[in-house]
Amino acid sequence: MTVKFKIDGVSVEAAEGASVLDVARRYGFEIPSLCHHEAVTPYGACRLCLVEIAKGGRKKLTTCCNYEVLEGISVVTDTPEIRRHRAMVLELILAEAPDAEPVRRLAAEYGVRTTRFPAKPKGEAGEKRDCILCGLCVRVCSEIVEANALTFNGRGEKRGVGTPYHEASDQCIGCASCASVCPTGCIEVKDTADAREIWGRKFGVVRCESCGAPFMTEAHRDRAVADGPLPAEYFKTCPACKRKALSGRFAAVGA
Ligand code: SF4
Ligand code: SF4
Ligand code: FES
Numbered sequence: 001m002t003v004k005f006k007i008d009g010v011s012v013e014a015a016e017g018a019s020v021l022d023v024a025r026r027y028g029f030e031i032p033s034l035c036h037h038e039a040v041t042p043y044g045a046c047r048l049c050l051v052e053i054a055k056g057g058r059k060k061l062t063t064c065c066n067y068e069v070l071e072g073i074s075v076v077t078d079t080p081e082i083r084r085h086r087a088m089v090l091e092l093i094l095a096e097a098p099d100a101e102p103v104r105r106l107a108a109e110y111g112v113r114t115t116r117f118p119a120k121p122k123g124e125a126g127e128k129r130d131c132i133l134c135g136l137c138v139r140v141c142s143e144i145v146e147a148n149a150l151t152f153n154g155r156g157e158k159r160g161v162g163t164p165y166h167e168a169s170d171q172c173i174g175c176a177s178c179a180s181v182c183p184t185g186c187i188e189v190k191d192t193a194d195a196r197e198i199w200g201r202k203f204g205v206v207r208c209e210s211c212g213a214p215f216m217t218e219a220h221r222d223r224a225v226a227d228g229p230l231p232a233e234y235f236k237t238c239p240a241c242k243r244k245a246l247s248g249r250f251a252a253v254g255a
């Protein structure tokens with residue numbers, strides 16, 4: 001069913017169940033976020049996507065990544081009050097991730113260059129510096145990669161993400177999807193000509209038979225072949241060479 005509502009006075013529509021944040025972005029409204037990816041379940045951790053939502057004559061400030069669209073609501077994405085709240089949240093996040101360039105950049109957009117909050121203590125085994133506990137890596141590993149190799153460890157100030165008990169995980173396939181979505185870039189991936197190291201494990205890599213470039217880990221290939229439907233031969237060449245071969249075929253047809 002389609003739901004109609006307003007964002008900053010503009011009439012918009014979306015399918016029931018969509019989040020206000022995803023719909024707003026689809027329509028070109030800018031709302032900051034650090035813990036959201038539309039491919040995984042919302043978690044509401046960073047509180048940056050704060051907006052004002054009016055429903056039935058009542059207004060409230062709320063995060064919108066985890067707020068489902070409703071008929072007739074009115075969403076306001078930017079007011080001095082919203083900016084004040086986001087600036088405060090960014091100060092807190094800056095204390096957790098003082099070296100993360102994406103956080104510093106976003107904070108600067110809200111006039112935040114330093115933080116009054118004490119830096120989060122670091123140093124637990126396996127704990128990532130600059131981790132803001134957004135949980136994106138955990139959700140992507142579980143919901144998209146379906147490896148379930150990551151989890152939250154510890155409590156309170158010692159809470160962090162990593163493999164269970166910070167031990168190398170047999171479930172990890174070294175795909176680095178977790179690192180690619182991490183908003184602070186704090187998941188370390190070491191790629192060399194022959195291997196990839198991530199989360200305390202070293203993986204052999206598959207090289208493209210055509211161009212020689214490494215393009216996935218052997219563990220990732222083995223899982224993809226085991227899960228089907230593509231045969232092992234499919235993983236002998238990299239995506240770029242496959243595309244080239246395909247466009248070559250089209251060119252031959254058109255000649
Ligand atoms: S590299 Fe490992 S931990 Fe990261 S998403 Fe892939 S399987 Fe999960
Ligand atoms: S490691 Fe990155 S993606 Fe994972 S919880 Fe921390 S900040 Fe988020
Ligand atoms: S994007 Fe909504 S709380 Fe982080």
